Amino acid sequence: MRLCVLGLGYIGLPTALLLSQKHQVVGVDINQKIVNTLNSGKLPFNEPGLDELLTRAHGNFSAAQKVVEADVFIIAVPTPLEGSMKIADLKYVRSAAEMISLHLKDDNLVILESTVPPGTSERLVIPILRRSGLKTFYFSHCPERAIPGNTIFEIVNNDRIIGGIDKTSNERTKAIYASFVKGNIYLTDAKTAEFVKLMENTFRDVNIALANEFAQIAEESNVDVWAAIELANKHPRVKILKPGPGVGGHCIAIDPWFLTENSTKFKIIPIARQINDSMPNNVLLLVRKLLKELKEPTIAVLGVAYKGDIGDARETPAMKFIKLAENEGFVVKVHDPYVKEFDYKILGAEDAVKDSDCIILITDHNVFKEIDPVKMAKLVRKKNLVDTRNILDHEKWRKAGFTVEVLGKISH
Numbered sequence: 001m002r003l004c005v006l007g008l009g010y011i012g013l014p015t016a017l018l019l020s021q022k023h024q025v026v027g028v029d030i031n032q033k034i035v036n037t038l039n040s041g042k043l044p045f046n047e048p049g050l051d052e053l054l055t056r057a058h059g060n061f062s063a064a065q066k067v068v069e070a071d072v073f074i075i076a077v078p079t080p081l082e083g084s085m086k087i088a089d090l091k092y093v094r095s096a097a098e099m100i101s102l103h104l105k106d107d108n109l110v111i112l113e114s115t116v117p118p119g120t121s122e123r124l125v126i127p128i129l130r131r132s133g134l135k136t137f138y139f140s141h142c143p144e145r146a147i148p149g150n151t152i153f154e155i156v157n158n159d160r161i162i163g164g165i166d167k168t169s170n171e172r173t174k175a176i177y178a179s180f181v182k183g184n185i186y187l188t189d190a191k192t193a194e195f196v197k198l199m200e201n202t203f204r205d206v207n208i209a210l211a212n213e214f215a216q217i218a219e220e221s222n223v224d225v226w227a228a229i230e231l232a233n234k235h236p237r238v239k240i241l242k243p244g245p246g247v248g249g250h251c252i253a254i255d256p257w258f259l260t261e262n263s264t265k266f267k268i269i270p271i272a273r274q275i276n277d278s279m280p281n282n283v284l285l286l287v288r289k290l291l292k293e294l295k296e297p298t299i300a301v302l303g304v305a306y307k308g309d310i311g312d313a314r315e316t317p318a319m320k321f322i323k324l325a326e327n328e329g330f331v332v333k334v335h336d337p338y339v340k341e342f343d344y345k346i347l348g349a350e351d352a353v354k355d356s357d358c359i360i361l362i363t364d365h366n367v368f369k370e371i372d373p374v375k376m377a378k379l380v381r382k383k384n385l386v387d388t389r390n391i392l393d394h395e396k397w398r399k400a401g402f403t404v405e406v407l408g409k410i411s412h
């Protein structure tokens with residue numbers, strides 16, 4: 001079987017390489033740099049296991065900038081948010097469907113993996129594909145659930161939802177995914193599959209917002225929210241998530257808005273978004289508390305990735321925190337061991353911390369637990385620490401002379 005995968009990013013590339021272990025795959029990306037990198041045998045980004053898949057793909061995988069004829073087309077292009085309007089920007093999905101429609105042949109199957117608002121397959125994608133003039137093509141929405149840092153394992157092992165426009169679409173799509181998915185595959189219709197994906201990420205966003213609200217109430221009530229959550233989670237039916245400096249990434253901070261954009265019946269979802277989006281402001285309050293006497297302080301931000309142990313900084317709450325801090329007149333220095341591309345210069349840990357008045361841990365990278373506070377105490381100008389993830393050994397930092405503030409915890 002010959003497949004053409006459009007979009008060679010965090011989701012499309014692992015999927016294309018997994019498929020190329022058994023099929024002929026042409027990966028298509030409009031970004032020439034990505035295409036050239038792959039065709040020279042290199043990867044455009046790191047993800048555990050991806051290099052091995054590329055090596056094993058041998059002659060089965062090639063990259064191109066233009067769509068080629070195929071039996072199956074998979075769309076894995078970005079679906080960002082139209083900033084202030086809080087609606088999906090579907091221009092990449094639209095252009096991918098247009099590119100495919102020029103090459104569509106009878107009995108071809110088109111699979112949309114990109115996350116989209118409910119009804120997008122029916123209202124937007126299928127009508128574009130129909131422009132090809134073909135009567136018999138097949139279509140499914142097959143949303144992705146993988147997490148950066150563990151993408152390949154999760155693509156292979158997670159259960160999968162397939163929403164076809166008819167029985168044959170479902171069966172054919174299932175046959176393709178069954179060639180590398182070890183999890184269960186559940187069949188439904190396209191709109192339900194779109195809805196399911198959005199509910200999953202909204203569920204996480206709302207529950208993180210609840211944890212963040214608990215953290216703020218706990219701060220007011222002089223309660224340690226981390227200890228309280230641990231105890232509450234001893235209840236057999238309670239699983240409170242962790243609070244933090246906000247929510248980022250390509251999915252959780254964005255997808256809830258896709259669910260609300262065509263609805264008038266929502267209440268909780270925008271409030272949860274607002275709570276999570278306001279967490280960087282809360283972190284700033286903790287920093288201000290420590291720096292109130294200082295004029296033009298310099299702060300060191302540890303971690304700008306949106307979550308721990310990965311190099312993905314898309315939609316990271318660190319960005320809002322940095323901008324708020326700059327508006328406050330702070331000089332901001334940034335360190336992240338994994339993030340390669342960021343709007344601010346990424347410094348080494350010691351350079352970032354040197355002569356700073358406050359260290360703020362934003363991302364829960366495990367390596368940060370190894371930082372020696374005694375060494376840091378010698379580098380900084382003022383010994384202040386804000387831990388927004390509660391991952392550091394605060395006693396050790398206090399012993400090294402630091403004043404420590406922890407999000408969701410009373411200060412000592």
Ligand SMILES: NC(=O)c1ccc[n+]([C@@H]2O[C@H](COP(=O)([O-])OP(=O)(O)OC[C@H]3O[C@@H](n4cnc5c(N)ncnc54)[C@H](O)[C@@H]3O)[C@@H](O)[C@H]2O)c1
Binds near residue numbers: 077251
């Ligand atoms: N990254 C994740 O962890 C994740 C998880 C679940 C779902 N998703 C969803 O999967 C989709 C893809 O996300 P991603 O993280 O892989 O995006 P990405 O930005 O990493 O990669 C997308 C790629 O598509 C390319 N592209 C854009 N328009 C194109 C076109 N018309 N033809 C060919 N290539 C085109 C871009 O150049 C880019 O390289 C999104 O809808 C996202 O919401 C992502």
